[in-house]
Amino acid sequence: MSEQEIRVPELGGAESVEIVGVLVSVGDSVNTEDPLLELESDKATVELPAPAAGKITRLDVKEGDSLKEGDLVGMMDTAEGGDSGDSEQAGDDAESTGDDKASAGASSARDGDEPQNADAETSGGEQTIQVPELGGADSVEIVSVLVSVGDSVNAEDPLLELESDKATVEMPSPATGKITRLDVKEGDSLKEGDVVGMMEVAGGGDEGAGSKEQGTGSKAQGAAESGAQEETVGAGSARDNTGSQQAASSPAPSPEPPSAAEPSGKRVHAGPAVRRIAREFGADLQQIKGSGPKGRILKEDVQAWVRNQLQSGGSKPAGGGAGIPEVPLPDFSQFGEVERRSMTKIQRLTAQGMHRSWLNVPHVTQFEKADITDLEAFRKDHKTEGEKRGVKMTLLPFLMKACAHALTTYPQFNVSLDMANEQIIQKHYCHIGIAVDTPNGLVVPVIRDVDRKSIWQLAEEAQELAGKARDKKLTNNDMSGACFTITSLGGIGGTAFTPIVNSPEVAILGASKASMEPVWDGAQFQPRLMLPLSLSYDHRAINGADAARFTTLLSKTLGDLRELLL
CATH class of the missing domain: 4.10.320.10 (E3-binding domain)
Structure with a gap:
């Protein structure tokens, strides 16, 4: 066996993350990419994957701890090649190659993929499990730890369930092996690069693995007890060799206003x-x-x-x-049975x-109806082509394309207001957010450069992002940078609603359920499929006349796709 550190990987710009779930325990066997911790930032919940396959030997963190990039969260034993004494690792070798000699070849193959762990993984060894890139999120919170020390995991198996303010995602195991140490727990906050544990990468075997786990057990317990004392997770003696480096790189806590009753130098x-x-x-x-x-x-x-x-x-x-005073709540239990659930x-x-x-934001909502009779016929005509492409052609990509056209025509909708500096920030790009309803809440992934993409490209990206949202795979990058948001309730019902502007954007479009209505064509009434549109906007940036022009152009474009060619 070879011992390897588990560190928090790059957090994609996030300063720190909170551990909301420790998914493994000391003694668990894990595979590469198995989730070890569930981390939460202010924008997303992600999982920290095992950096290698192996066994968790020490965990220095717990739920609620805050981690930053590079923090050590535990240790793990990674398996060495050439020894068939470890039954789990031997089974892994047999499954992939059919003989004991393949373990060395598998280790060599991993050397090319992960040169930073070359020494440890050439013979199996121990690998650090770190929080991967969070796509710009500052931190994530662990809401669930899906593995325990001693668990065996495969590469990409979920280790942690991580939550931010925008999404809940799983952190995969970086390799196949056994979790040897978990340094985090549910509730901990983590950031990119934080170490959440160690794993024993699948390889040969090591007769000393048991003694190594016993030797590090007390160390992990002590580290977990000391972890709550600091804002950035401490790990007892395991942190001694990296303490100075982490102290230098830890983000300084935001200054708080001094209290009249307490000295400003009091540590918080x-x-x-x-x-x-x-x-x-x-x-x-x-x-x-x-x-x-x-x-x-x-x-x-x-x-x-x-x-x-x-x-x-x-x-x-x-x-x-x-x-604003809070609304006083009565004792609802006097009326019947109740239960309380944490948000x-x-x-x-x-x-x-x-x-x-x-x-x-001073909200105003402009209502309009678009005749999508011809658009719906066009969409249905391309249903077979969509099946061949593996893409479901819905109304959404047409809405995005029409909105991009309107944003280009009326650029005052593609701004943000900097009231502190009394400036208008004009954006010369067109990224549109699409609201997706998931069991974990509403998330808004963003499709970039909508004005430059075809309907097929938009349909494919929308389908992919919706799938990532349902599978908790969205990153902060997937949900950042929108200029405008579309929220559609057409698949559910309703005739109109007032969507709330997703500030600092200045407008949002709501689409309700289309229905057949009689429309006067100048000579007689004709049955037409009408789509209700609701445009909410920030009245500080947009006046009512421009809002009416915007929705009129949307209606005209959706009624005749040839408008997009002009």
Whole structure:
């Protein structure tokens, strides 16, 4: 056996992530890419995969811990080649090659793919399991740990379920092997590059594996106990050799306003997500007593503090609360049986974002109907071609193309407002977000350069992103950069609605269910398929006349696709 560190991989620009789920335990066998941790940032939930196949020997983190790129979260034993004593590894070798000699060849093949682990993986060995790229998310929270130490996993098996404010995704195992150490747990926050554990990469075998696991067990327990003391996960003696490096690279906590009752130099133990919520509510963390381990401030502590301030008539929050009193709730149990369920991070942040947008954006909604009779016939004519391409041709790509045409014609819809600097930010690109309803909440993946793509390309990308949304595979990059959003309820029903602008965008289009209606053609009524459209916009950036022109152009374009050629 060869011991390997499990570190947090690159986080794609995120400063830190929170562990919301530890999916493995010490002693578990894992395969490459098996999920070890579930990490959550402020934008996505992802899984941290095992860097190699092997056994988890130590876990230095737990749920709720905050990690950053490169942090050590545990150790793992990776299998060495040439020894058929390990039954699980021998079985893996037989499955892939049919004889014991193939383990060396498999290790050599992995050397080419992962040169950074060449020394460990040539003979199996131990591999670090790190959080992969998060696509720009600052951090992710672990909502579920899908494996335990000692579990055997295959490459790409899910190790963790990670959640951000936009999506829940799984972190795959980086290799085939056995989880030897898990350093994180449910609730921990992780960022790209954080180490969540170690795994023993499938290879030959090692008679010393058992003693190595026993030798590191107490070390993992001590590390887990000390992990809650710091905002960035600590790992006891396992961190001694990397402590100075992590101290230098750890993001400084956001400065909080000094409290009148407390000295400003008081140390506050709180994760990035908690600090962000405190800033939004204008809460002074130094005035809040933490209920977490070692006095760590939790999100519930901030919410309780703000609620108490409002009820007691104290200082009003300066952020997202806007000083608006909360609606008092009765004791619903007096009316019948009730139960309470915690909101997911996506639900919490979506609610906060919608509330913030509704309070800050002066919404106006323009309603229109588009005659899509000919468009629907055209779409159905290409249904067979879509089946050949493996693409389902829906109305959505036509809506995207029509919106891109309207955004180009009326560029005042493709802006954001910088009110602090009194500037309008004009965007010279056309990325459109599409709202997707999933069991885990509403997510908005983004299709880029819509104005430059064909209907077939848009249909294919929309289908792919919708699948990733349902499978919790969306990254922060998949959900960033939109200029405009389309939300469609046509598959469900309804005649019209008022969508909320996804600030800092300035407009959003809602599509309802199309229906046959009698339309006067100048001589008689004709049955036409009419699509209701609802355009909500920020009245600070867009006036009513321009909104009417925008929806009129949309209706005209959807009614005659030849308009796109002009």
